[in-house]
Amino acid sequence: MFATLRTPRNPLLRLGAVLSVFWLAACEPIAGAGGGSGPKIDTNAAVPVALLVPAGSGNTGDETLAKSLRQAADLAISDLNGVKIDLRVYNTGGSAAQAGAMASKAVDEGAKIILGPVFAESANAVGLAVADKGVNVLSFSNNTDIAGGNVFVLGPSFPNTANRLASYAAAQGKRRILVVNDQTTAGEIGAKAIEGAISRSGAQLAGVASYPFSQQGVTGAVPAIAQRVKSGDVDALFMTADTAGALPMLAQLLPDNGVNPGQTKFIGLTRWDIPQATLALPGLQGGWFALPDPSLNQRFKSRYEAAFGEAPHPIAGLAYDGIAAIGALVKSGRADALTRGALTQPSGFVGVNGIFRLRNDGTNERGLAVAEIRNSQVVVIDPAPRSFGAGF
Structure with a gap:
């Protein structure tokens, strides 16, 4: 989180990041090393x-x-x-x-x-x-x-979350999706994950819009993003921003620039319920994000x-x-x-x-629920699956 994104007008930007903190620069995976087997265990002992x-x-x-x-x-x-x-x-x-x-x-x-x-x-x-x-x-x-x-x-992982949300969006008729990402390591990786998920879901990539990770960068980029949405061929904005970064600014500035969240669905790659105060942002009402099985x-x-x-x-x-x-x-x-x-x-x-x-x-696949923010509350609109059955 950069200090340039902390402003009195956006108090939520002061809050610490939770789920994106573990991203670092890419490392080299150990392809094939030790992966074909594993140690034998004594089943009669701890x-x-x-x-x-x-x-x-x-x-x-x-x-x-x-x-x-x-x-x-x-x-x-x-x-x-x-x-x-x-x-x-x-x-x-x-x-x-x-x-x-x-x-x-x-x-x-x-x-x-x-x-x-x-x-x-x-x-x-x-x-x-x-x-x-x-x-x-x-x-x-x-x-x-x-x-x-x-x-x-x-x-x-970003790919798992992106797959879940892109598939759900496509099934709900939100098929022309514009990717909006911050110009950070996590933002760029997240954008690639979303693009791949859109392709696999059968939806259409309506473009990619990025912004410098600073208050000035977000402010400067929003008018062009809004203009792209208002051109008429965008059903949803799929954003990589998290609650400790640019999300509160985007939630405020996009509607201020004429983007109607009631018509263009806002979708988040990160959790929008942490911290809970994020749920009260007017611009995120009706927005979708994924989360683990709440129960x-x-x-x-x-x-x-x-x-x-x-x-x-x-x-x-x-x-x-x-x-x-x-x-x-x-x-x-x-x-x-x-x-x-x-x-x-x-x-x-x-x-x-x-x-x-x-x-x-080496990656994982997790069963996630899709949630919508309604009246500043989290409402699960598509429950998490309980098994990896056919078609999951």
């Missing part, structure tokens, strides 16, 4: 699992996140009904080099799979460090650039708060999901339960955010 968290960096936010990930993993283990997991926690210090060293140490000490770390560069380093040892990595990153070989990403997610939050007396970090559920997947596979009683073939089973898994499955290319 399975050693390494959890890599960003503690030890000296950053308060990292410490809070690390604690929440550990607690979510512990909660998941308590739900495994007889499956024994020997969870071993390693601190990465928020450093890629330390993350790689801790991963090697964990495997030398017997870990059969690695859960974490959070940041893309660290996850890439971990994958490289243990690739020749045949150990798979379930990272918390959402950066699909690092996926592949022995590295999987558990975080919600399952709320159940997790309630159980976490009851167990630990505090709310979970927004991505803590990924640690629960990772343990849930490992536990489900170990429960099968197979010595090859943690190999690539097992991890990528088509039926997938059920976690605190709904169904998900890991793909052969």
